[in-house]
Amino acid sequence: MTGAFRTPDGGRIDRTRPLAFSFDGRGYSGLRGDTLASALLANGVHLVGRSFKYHRPRGILSAGSEEPNALVTIDRGAGRITPNLRATQLELYDGMRARSQNRFPSLAWDLGAVSNTVAPLFPAGFYYKTFMWPRVFWRHVYEPAIRAAAGLGRAPVAADPDRYLHYYAHCDVLVIGAGPAGLAAALAASANGARVVLCDEQPELGGSLLAEAASSWLRETLDTLAQRAEVTLLPRTTAFGWFPDNLVGLAQRVTDHLAHPDPQLPRERLWHVRASRVVIAAGAVERPMVFAGNDRPGIMLADAARIYLRRYGVKVGTRAVIATTDDSAYAAGVALQQAGVAICAVADPRTEASDAARASGLPLLLGASAVATSGKLRVSRATLSNGEAIACDLLLMCGGWTPSVHLYSQSRARLRFDERLQAFLPGEWTAQVRSAGACNGTFGLEACLEEGYAAGDATGVRRHYAPPLSQPTAQPAVASGKAFVDFQNDVTARDLVIATQEGFRSIEHVKRYTTTGMATDQGKTSSMNTLAIVAGLTGRPVPSVGHTTFRMPYTPVTFGALAGAARGHLFEPVRRTPIHDWAVANGAVFENVGTWQRARWFTRNGEDAHRAVARECRAVRNAAGMFDATTLGKIEVTGPDAAEYLDRLYTGSFARLAPGRCRYGVLLTEAGFVMDDGVVARLAPDRFHVTTTTGGAASVLHHMEDYRQTEFPELRVWLTSVTEQWAVIAVQGPLARQVITPLITGIDIAAEAMPHMSVREGRVGEIPARVFRVSFTGELGYEINVPADYGLAVWHEVHAAGEPHGITPYGTEAMHVLRAEKGYIIVGQETDGTVIPTDLGLDWTIGRTKRDFVGKRSLARPDMIRADRRQLVGLVAPEVLEEGAQLVADATVLPPIAMLGHVTSAYWSETLRRPIALAMLSAGRARIGQTLYVPMPDRSIAVRVTEPVTYDPESSRLHA
Amino acid sequence: MLLIACPWCGKRPENEFRYGGEAHIARPLDPASQDDAAWAEFLYLRSNPKGMHAERWRHIHGCGRFFNCVRDTVSDRISATYRPGETPPR
Known part of the structure; x- marks a missing residue:
């Protein structure tokens, strides 16, 4: 037998299919077609939970998704433990293991219930009033204790092993709710071949008809809909939110009702349905x-x-x-x-x-x-x-009944208060969103069917039906004793009295102060009672009290469904260069730069990071290093007006830059702040190859397109991102020319023929190449660009050619150290969006004769010429400073103290055999030679202010 | 998620686009002639209306083009989209 309280016949359960399940470890038997709630009730089990605040015994209040009390945890093994599920929605399966929540040690004998006897201590707002002092107690004593005593189920700790998918669907009509009104709407909408999606949160379609005597209309309707090719039927699917332009989120539970799910199936699907028209037939909730x-x-x-x-x-x-x-x-x-x-x-x-x-x-x-x-x-x-x-x-x-107007309200349409129903109802139909049936305040089967047909029909002729005479009378008087308004959050009528006595008038404030309607059920059973009581207490009619916002989701949606496939290594695309695998095989330690993975350094023979970086730096200064610079952003700028266009965008002048030459370029925002930098190389009169920082490539192209399209549309110029087209191998060091000479054909790379800051097109073997003579290390250097598909092959060739010269691959960390020795900035490290070229000593990049460029006018604003602006300086310090540390003038004064600047870059310089640092310092150039202090938690570090360039200030090595 | 009608590509979901701020704020032809107050206004002051707002969008994951759009900042309804250089519909 499947429970002493089972009737001898009737119902939609399958009496030939008993299912075993357990609740709090005790075994029971139910039937296929049961929910956990119905199976427990059939076994005479009413006590299923303890309440949130007072730990009061609670039973099953409802038979649907509005259930506030019967929250359980379902345990399907490690990583598959789901708390706070409504027993009234859980389809029973063989072997289901369910547990009650918020009780210790057991449901029937709960220690926490002591809070019920001292309940007068816990009225509305008690958190705010009771746990005020001492202040530190909140964090360390009160909050942990309250969190342990109150609450819902425990969140699972193991990783979720299940899969979740996102579906994107488009339809003419989305019908939400498959009760009589929704079915009628789907029938009418699909009759003329429209594409229809019909969803319902229950496992069976039919809504209220499922609790009527077996209906042939329901069976025939479902058959008809199933046979229509353009109709998609989605049971177990909750429409949880409406989003602009009729995008509706559906959460479909695919396998949770199965004892042995097919491992090929996802656990849930999240549907993004874009519908021309939405028919809401969500029904009503009993009050x-x-x-x-x-x-x-x-x-x-x-x-x-x-x-x-x-x-x-x-x-x-x-x-x-x-x-x-x-x-x-x-x-x-x-x-x-x-x-x-x-x-x-x-x-x-x-x-x-x-x-x-x-x-x-x-x-x-x-x-x-x-x-x-x-x-x-x-x-x-x-x-x-x-x-x-x-x-x-x-x-x-x-x-009485509360129409489910959640989705309608989310569609930003107005609700109106219906005196007879004492409830809020949808206003007028719009072309995009219609409501039908009980959610529209229409009760009675016939009326619901007719309204559903009209809502589904494209013409949408609306008919009005008078609800049957049966109405809640006066607003409920405030009951004495523990009269619960919100079951899930344990809010009583008395709490609402306290809130209004304390001066809360706005329903939104009453809600937050008492927490009514703020539980996981979002007040489905409590909202109208709350409004009516507050209206009575404050002597206002309900419409002037208003209603709180109907937030999505209608019922809780799992994080898994929202995340879909976007987790783990699929969370974000990872970009790797053609040389990545070689780097992996050669001991590279990687860092993420934007979405790129870049080698930070290459460890050899178990070196630590410090030794590896020092070795790489020595190699570049003394012989030659090679570096994968593929991630640099690259934009090809072409067209007869390309030079004029670049003149308007960059601080520098390019009109007279000869083909074959390069110039360092600084890009400003219109407000004058440094946005990006890079090398601008002129390949031909009408063709430039422009590089950007690795992280800035996309925003630079966007910025350039903005001006090209909207401010300078008269210029004949085109922009193409070629970041992915070129692999870039930098060869840097005094022996760089010797290394690449045997590899390069078609280019005279002698020092005089190809000076610093020049570009040539030629070949590496048979492979076309753009060779730049540029340097970000302060040494003689080349950057060899080859089509990305050849990147790894050319890397191998360079490596082999360099081996006799002791060539050493180096990573971004050595690159950072080497450039800092030369005082070269990194945008985003020395700059922070408030820095102008003058601050960085980059005035020389500004074309003085240019009438205008983006950001130029802003450089003359009063704040930009103040003497106390932060300027780039070097620091000599006894140790490697912390990047971000502050600079102050006096070590003896305790904070608060004026901060003069901050450390932007700090490294061990293997070249100089001492720590180096760059800083942005107020009136920094005037302070060169001064001693300042870097306050640390336990001491102050004295530092001396210097020029930012500490290595080869004459740049003789660049021109070697 | 809004559906935005790119004047070249047609209706596409919002996540194909990037917002570009208020529309019809032309960069002065001769910035040097602007006094500090006028330039600051051009840089920073926007109308920020409650209601109809002419704004720029770019179909960044589509055709890549900028266009203008009139959106009601209260209801989020878009009443028109149009190409640069075209006058906003009244």
Whole structure:
């Protein structure tokens, strides 16, 4: 048998397929078609959780995704432990292992429940009031203790082994919700061949029809839709958010309901659906009633009890009391009575019996309501307002229905308040978003079907239907005792009283102060009760109280689904040069520069980093080094106006630069700040090869395109990124020319024929090459550009040709040291977006005769000519300083003290056999020779200010 | 995610584009003739309206071209896109 509370027949469960499962380690049996909630209820288990703040025993409130109480952890083994799942949504599978949460040591005997007895200490805002002092206690005592005691399930710690995929879909009509209105909309929309996606969060399509007697209409409709080629049916798929221009996010659960999932399948899919039209048919959520003790296990929404009976064949109790303000509860009462549940009383605060009430034949108490309950782990008695106390094991409540307007509201359309329903409803239909059925305030099967057809139909002729007469009456009075408004966050009506007494008027403030509606259920069952109570307390009508924002996601979405395939090595593309594998095989240690991987240094014979970098530096200074500079950004600038264009972009002059010559180029923003630098080489009158920093390539091209397209469209010039087309091998050092001479054909590379800052086109063997004589090390140097596919082959050739000369591959770290010895800046290291060329001693790059270039006018603004601007200097220090460290004038003064500048680069200089540093220092050039201090946590370091160039200031080696 | 109609390529999702700031702020033809206040205004002052905003976008992962767009900063609705040099629709 699958539970003592299973009916002998009926329901949509498969009675021939028993499934074993465990809850808190105890074994139970359920049926295929059960949810965890229905299977537990069939076994008479109502106590399933402890509440967030007070650790009160909690049962199953609802039968759907709005469930605030029955949160469980599902354990499928390491890395597959998922907390905070709603038992009402979990399809049972054979071997399911579920655990309750927020209890110690057990659900029935929970130590944390002591907080319930001292509950007066924990009213709204208690965090803010109680844990104020001493201040340090918050971080070290209060917060850890509160976090341990309160809360939900534990987050898993092991890596998630499952796969998640993203799908991108386009359709004419997306229908959200497959109840009667949604099905009708899908039928109407697909009748003329439109592409339709129909999704529903439940495993079966049908919505409220699933709790009705078997319906041939439902079966036929699903058959029809399944046969239409342009219709996609997506059960187990939650539309969790609406985004601009009708992009809707769907979370599809693919394997969580299977005992043995196909390993080929992803666990979940995240659909990005772009729809011409969205039809929202999301239904409505039954509203609890607010009275003292309304949260005990055995207290349930009335229609949920009917669903458990009709859909799952489960009687959720034996003796029931019903408290309702809405006629729908009478149908639930009649259904349960027919199944053998004793209905002891129906308390209805309305003074006149409605037709439904009269027709039900249930024992009716008009003008009455529930005021209190008792029972330890399950309700055992309900006390009504007339003083009657009735023994029961079930209390069903219905405070009306709240249409699910979440997605509609996210579409930035306005909601209107409906007095009769006491709820917010969608405003007018738009061409893009329509609502149909209960989420639109339309109740009754026929009306929902007709509204659904109209919403699905392209013409969208809208008809109005009067909701049946059954309305919640007055706003709930504030109940005494622990009357819960928000079950999941343990917010009571009393908390709302406190918040309003303390002056909170805005519903957004009340929400944050009391945390009502802020739990994982986002207030699905609590929002309207909160608004009504606050409206009553502040003497305002509900519409003027307003409503809080309906944020996405509708129900929680896993991080896995949001991340999709973008994790691990697929998180971000990695760019590697053609020489990468050689570097790996030769001991390279890599660093990430932008998305590139660059070799920092090459270790030999177990050297540490310091020794490796020192050896590489010595090789470049004394013989020759080779360096993979492929990652440099490269832009080819072509066209008759190319030189004029570059003149307008760069600080320097290029109009008179002869073909075959190069010039150092500095690029400024229009505000005058250094943006990037590089070498501008003229290959021909109408063709330039421009290099950028590795990290700046994309933004430089964007900047250049901006001016080309929008400010200087009259210039005939074109820009092409060629970063990926060329591999670049730098050969640097006094023996560089000897190394490459035997390799190069078609170029005279003699010192006089090819001077410093020149470019030639020729060959390396048979391979076409652009050879630059440039240097970022201060030594004689060449950069050989060859088509990227030949990069590795030419690297091998250079390496072989250099071996007799002791050529040494070096990495970015040695490159940084060597350039710092020469006082060459690195954009982004010496500069930070507030630095102008003058600050860096780069005035010489500015073409003085040029009328204009981007950023020129800004260089004359008052702040740019102040004497105290930070300027590039060198520092002599007794140790390698920390980059980013501050410079101050006096070592004896404690902070706060004026900071004169900061260290931008600091290295051990193997060449000079001492530490070197570059710094940006206020009025730095005037301070050369002074002693300043670098304050550290335990001491101050005295440093002497010097010129930035510390090696070969005459640059004689460059011109060797 | 917005759907943006590139004047050359048609409607594409927002993540193919890069935002380019307020439109129709022409760089002065002779920056040297601008006084400091006028130049600072050109550099830094923008209209930042609540409502209709003419702004630049670039179809950076498509045709690469800049164009202009009128977007309501309240509703995020785009009422028009048009090529550089064309006047904004009224």
